[in-house]
Amino acid sequence: MSLLSSLILVLSKLNFSLLALAMTLLALGAPHRAFGSSRGAFSAISTVPQTDGLCALSVTVQGYKCQEFEVRTKDGYILSVQRIPEGRGGGNGAGGAKQPVLLQHGVLVDGMCWVVNSPDESLAFVLADNGFDVWIANARGTRFSSKHSSLDPTRPEYWNWSWDELAAYDLPATVDFVYGQTGQKMHYVGHSMGTLVALASFSQNKVLDKLRSAALLSPVAYLSHMTTLFGILAAKAFVGEITTLAGIAEFNPKGRDVAEFLKVLCSDPGVDCYDLVTEITGKNCCLNASTVGFFLKNEPQPTATKNMVHLAQTVRDGVLSKYDYGTPHFNMAHYGQARPPVYNLTAIPNDFPIFLSYGGQDSLADPRDVGTLLDNLKLHDLDKLTVQFVKDFAHADFIMGITAKDIVYNAMVAFFKRQ
Numbered sequence: 310m311s312l313l314s315s316l317i318l319v320l321s322k323l324n325f326s327l328l329a330l331a332m333t334l335l336a337l338g339a340p341h342r343a344f345g346s347s348r349g350a351f352s353a354i355s356t357v358p359q360t361d362g363l364c365a366l367s368v369t370v371q372g373y374k375c376q377e378f379e380v381r382t383k384d385g386y387i388l389s390v391q392r393i394p395e396g397r398g399g400g401n402g403a404g405g406a407k408q409p410v411l412l413q414h415g416v417l418v419d420g421m422c423w424v425v426n427s428p429d430e431s432l433a434f435v436l437a438d439n440g441f442d443v444w445i446a447n448a449r450g451t452r453f454s455s456k457h458s459s460l461d462p463t464r465p466e467y468w469n470w471s472w473d474e475l476a477a478y479d480l481p482a483t484v485d486f487v488y489g490q491t492g493q494k495m496h497y498v499g500h501s502m503g504t505l506v507a508l509a510s511f512s513q514n515k516v517l518d519k520l521r522s523a524a525l526l527s528p529v530a531y532l533s534h535m536t537t538l539f540g541i542l543a544a545k546a547f548v549g550e551i552t553t554l555a556g557i558a559e560f561n562p563k564g565r566d567v568a569e570f571l572k573v574l575c576s577d578p579g580v581d582c583y584d585l586v587t588e589i590t591g592k593n594c595c596l597n598a599s600t601v602g603f604f605l606k607n608e609p610q611p612t613a614t615k616n617m618v619h620l621a622q623t624v625r626d627g628v629l630s631k632y633d634y635g636t637p638h639f640n641m642a643h644y645g646q647a648r649p650p651v652y653n654l655t656a657i658p659n660d661f662p663i664f665l666s667y668g669g670q671d672s673l674a675d676p677r678d679v680g681t682l683l684d685n686l687k688l689h690d691l692d693k694l695t696v697q698f699v700k701d702f703a704h705a706d707f708i709m710g711i712t713a714k715d716i717v718y719n720a721m722v723a724f725f726k727r728q
Contacts, residue, residue, distance in 0.1 A: 363391045363445065363453060367424045372397045373437060380486045381458060382449070382478040389453035390483060391420060391445040392490075396438035397428065407442040408521065408725065409491045411483065415501030415529075416472075416616065417609045419453060420445035422500070422708050426597065430714055432498070439722050442491060446483045448475055450559070451610040468558035471619035471632045472502060476509040484516040496725045497523040500708050501673070502620070504528040508682075509629070511657045522662035522728045524721050526707040527671055530654065530685075531678040532620070533627035560614040592670045593703040595710035629654065654685035664695045664724040666717050668702030695724055 364375035368391065376392040395407070412423050412433060423445055428434040437443045447454040450468065460467040487495055497520055499507045504525040510516055511523070619632045626633070630649040634640050637647035644650055663686070667679045676698075686694060699706075699716055707713055 362389065363420055363424075363447070367421060368393060368433075371424075371428050371434065373428075373434065378486070378490075379456075380482050382482040384474065384478050385458035385460065386449040386478070387454065387456040387458065388449060388479060388483060389420075389447045390486065391447075393433060393437045393443040393445070395442075396434075396440065398438070406491075406493060407440055409442045409444060409487055409493055409495035410436050410725070411444045411446060411487055411495050411497050413446045413480070413483075413497065413499045413503035413506065414448065415499075415503050415527075416612055416620065419451040419610045420447045425709060426711065430711055432708065432713070432718055435714055435718050436722070441496075441722075441725070444483075444487050444495070446479070448612070449479055450612050462559070465558035468560075468613040469615065470613050471616040472506055472509070473619065473631050475502075475506045475616075476513075476515070480506055480510050481516055484519050488519045494519055494521045496521050496728070498526065498721070499523070499528075500526040501529050501704065505530055505629075508654055508657070509652045511661070512652045512654050514656070514658075517658065517661060520661075522664065522725060524664040524666070524724070526666050526717070527674040527704050528665060528667060528679060528682055529623075529674050530629050531627065531681045532624040532673070532675075533681075534675040534677040535624060535673060557614050559611055560617050561611040593705045593710065594670065594701040595706050595712045597709075597711050654682070655688070657686070657689075659689045660693055662693045662724075662728050663689065664697070664721055666697040666699060666707065666721070668704070668706060669698065669700040670703040673704045695720075 362377045364377050368375035373393050374395060376394070378390045378392065380388045380390055382388065412420065414420055414422050423433040424431045428438070433443050433445060449470065450462070455462050457467060462468075484495070484497075497507060499505075504527070507523055507525070508528070508530050615632065622633050623629065628651055630651045631644065633649045634643055640647055640649055665679075665683070667674055667676060669676060683696065697717065697720060702710065702713075702716070707717060710716075
């Protein structure tokens with residue numbers, strides 16, 4: 310059952326505002342665990358002619374060229390990737406070969422999150438209009454990336470993964486594909502869980518040889534200071550009660566099972582379920598109601614329950630480690646040690662260029678947790694680490710805020726062009 314699915318049902322029953330619902334859906338980059346489905350070597354697959362893909366739904370209608378591709382991971386998942394090769398004017402800005410940029414979304418959403426605003430406000434379009442070759446990733450399990458070479462998404466086996474596999478398989482396969490298509494190193498942009506996956510991969514020296522730099526928006530490498538009671542209760546439930554719900558491997562936000570789970574959370578007297586946006590993400594300053602409406606038509610997206618549990622373990626344990634199978638015996642079987650291996654973020658090369666932007670109102674990527682991440686990067690070369698603090702921004706403002714271009718994206722573009 311999906312936290313978001315419950316969320317949707319509970320919200321509808323309680324007559325939540327559209328904005329609150331949308332932000333709740335977007336914000337659930339917060340933590341859970343996995344079992345059955347509610348639906349009942351890297352290789353590229355040629356360009357996919359699609360009439361109902363992300364390109365047709367949200368990109369070409371805005372006047373941009375767009376291509377659909379599929380990429381196969383080493384463990385058999387088939388991922389959808391979109392390319393916006395140029396801006397509306399067709400030129401490449403500075404001249405010469407365009408630098409590729411890969412965008413990676415967070416949990417419970419997909420690549421649509423980068424194009425929900427107008428062309429002047431959506432990051433994918435802003436980058437294309439600034440002369441970049443834009444590539445949009447879609448994580449396994451989301452609607453455009455629901456295929457596998459041998460597993461069926463109606464079977465629990467398809468959902469036996471967490472963000473460990475996103476870092477080990479999805480990101481390397483996508484980066485390899487973009488590099489193979491362009492022949493160039495690329496910039497990387499991640500939001501929320503998209504930052505976690507990147508940092509885990511970077512710490513193991515994966516994909517860095519094909520990247521120019523990385524931009525981390527609302528980074529969630531650490532979650533131990535998440536401030537909202539709703540988020541804390543949800544995280545505890547994900548590593549506790551959810552494991553007793555037999556047969557739930559797919560965490561589907563649009564399924565019906567999660568409703569009961571959310572009812573329990575909302576029954577706590579300290580949780581204000583009439584303002585779940587603030588309860589989960591913090592107070593977002595700059596969202597447009599029409600954007601929220603479009604977002605709700607397309608999101609949220611499924612993920613693995615095991616992935617949500619893994620995120621919740623990060624809240625519980627305060628460390629960034631691989632999935633904890635619950636007992637020394639099971640961990641020993643998977644890792645050869647009693648505790649899951651820790652991702653060592655201090656191993657990220659000090660000369661790798663990083664742009665990091667976080668918000669003062671963010672209840673998921675709490676500034677104290679971002680401080681812990683920055684402490685891991687304290688030996689980073691000063692000219693290779695750019696840190697931006699946006700006092701009024703919360704979690705969703707970084708990808709849906711109408712002021713994000715002026716405050717964050719322009720600074721990011723300038724950072725990319727310096728590399």
